[in-house]
Amino acid sequence: MTPWMSLAVRLQAVALCLMLSTNTVSASQAADQNTNTDLVRQAFTNWQQGQGTAFDLLAPDATWTVSGSSPVSGVYNSKSDLIERAVRPITARLATPISPTVQSIVAEDDVVVVLWKGEAMALDRKPYNNTYLWHMTFKDGQITEVNAFLDTYVLNDLMRRVDPVR
Structure with missing residues (x-):
C-alpha cells in the first residue's frame, strides 16, 4: 500500500468515526x-385532569x-x-382552575x-380565556428556563377587574 493510499484509508476511517459519533449525538438529542x-x-x-400543573416540571432554581x-x-x-x-395573584382571582388545551x-x-389555550371562570363569573406560548429549556428532565408569552390585555383586564380572594 502506498503512503497516499494509507493516508486515504486513515482519513476515511476518521470520517466514518466522526459520522458515527455525530449520529450517536443526534440520536441522543432526539x-x-x-x-x-x-x-x-x-x-x-x-393539569387538564386536575392532577397537577406544568409548573411541576420546574427546577427549584x-x-x-x-x-x-x-x-x-x-x-x-x-x-x-x-x-x-405571579401564579397565586392570578389564581386568587379565579373561581375555577385554568383548564389548558394544548x-x-x-x-x-x-x-x-x-x-x-387556558380557560377559567373569574370570581366575577366572567370567563378568563387566554392564549399562551411557553418556550421552555430542559436539563435532566426539569425545566430550567422559560420565556412565557400571553395576551397581556386579557390578563390586565382580569387583574384590574377582579379583587383577589384573601
Whole structure:
C-alpha cells in the first residue's frame, strides 16, 4: 500500500468515526427531545385532569420570564418566586382552575415550545380565556428556563377587574 493510499484509508476511517459519533449525538438529542416533549404532554394532560400543573416540571432554581406589560410581567429567579408573585395573584382571582388545551408542541434539542389555550371562570363569573406560548429549556428532565408569552390585555383586564380572594 502506498503512503497516499494509507493516508486515504486513515482519513476515511476518521470520517466514518466522526459520522458515527455525530449520529450517536443526534440520536441522543432526539431521545432527550422526545422525552422532554412527552414530559410536557403528560404534565398538560395531568393539569387538564386536575392532577397537577406544568409548573411541576420546574427546577427549584428555574428562571421564568413573563413577557409584556402586566402586573406579573418580569423575571422570576425561582419556582417559588414565580408561584408566589405571579401564579397565586392570578389564581386568587379565579373561581375555577385554568383548564389548558394544548394547540401544538414543537421541540428542538433541549427546548420545547408549547402553544396552549387556558380557560377559567373569574370570581366575577366572567370567563378568563387566554392564549399562551411557553418556550421552555430542559436539563435532566426539569425545566430550567422559560420565556412565557400571553395576551397581556386579557390578563390586565382580569387583574384590574377582579379583587383577589384573601
